[in-house]
Amino acid sequence: MTRGTSGDFSRQAMQYIPRLRRYARALTGDASAADDLVQDALERALLKQDLWREGSDLRAWLFTVMHNVFVNQVRSAAASRTVPLESSLEDLPQPQAGDRLEIRDLDAALQRLPAEQRTVLLLVGLEQMTYEEAARVLDVPAGTVMSRLSRGRERLRRLLQGLPDSSAPLKVVK
């Protein structure tokens, strides 16, 4: 690999860093954890850049790399039990009036979604990926993307509106 193509890769990757940060911030709920995640993902992407095919979608590839780093982090956090996966019910913020609180509520509610629903909801709703793109990034079938999206959106709605979290399977609309 020549120095020239490596520089090209960095330059092209550079333009997606703000988008990776936006997604990571919403995903982790914490500014410095988000930048850690982006930094780890970029380092990994640079090391593995030979695996990226020139001309293919670099944004999707970078998000895939970052997703894999994220999954590994969640897995090791779960293994060492340093991070509670389910926060207790008392942590649930009460719905409040006012924009500033709404943003904090949104952040808190997002963190209460299972990671698999949160990733789909953010890739589609925030990053505006197509379902096929999200499926490729997450390495799951398109049908799984749809069901996680549907469950994630409904759960987030209930959290934000202070409704009881329905654990019953989503009703099929006929």
Added chain:
Amino acid sequence: MSEIPVTESELQAHVDGRLPAGRAAEVEAWLAQHPEDAQRITAYRRQDAALRAAFDPLLAEALPPRLHPGVRKRTGLLRRYAAVAALMAISGFAGWQLHALVAAERAQSQHLARVAAVAHAVYSPEVRHPVEVGADQEAHLVRWLSKRLGVGLKVPHLAGLGYSLVGGRLLPGERGPAAQFMYQDVKGQRLTLYVRTTVEARAPTAFRYAQENGVSVFYWLDGRLGYALSGETGREELLRVADAVYRQINP
């Protein structure tokens, strides 16, 4: 009216605007008969809008140094960046030798070029939301951004050079609000003009040129404002437009 079956997946796709137009109209009609689902769909759309309102400001934020290539990494130095880091150390030394005032001013305007280039790279490829206020509301756009920056702005007209105004948006800058105006030519090639206030008013500086990650930028300070014109065009073309922008602002 006979019921058209609508699946949950179709409802989700409707939230995301990804249904074919004909089917979207049928789903709309179906929702009119199913108010509970209609409420749910409205709530999902609000969620997406709230997500963007909460997290989009990050797109325009200057990157923290540790996310810039060429910076020492937390976990070991990447070999391919060693040469760049060495170069930065040398140029840092040269900068130290310059008169402090010149150095500070240069740092300020180089930062201007960098944030303008990042804002260009982020928003110019945007298909659905390239600007917040479109050129059809130009008077409102100018009033709004002038008010937020606290200084009377002028929007240059570049139609004579083949670029029409798309519109503009408000961005968070280091010391307060900044503005971005977007232009495009008939081929869809986009230029952006980034404007922000400076610490103190001053006589116009010369145009300076920078390349940031494939984006060319001409930038200058003038009075209370710093300007940066960015595009993925050639240097000559961009200079021609920068010159026109400068002349219109200083007739």
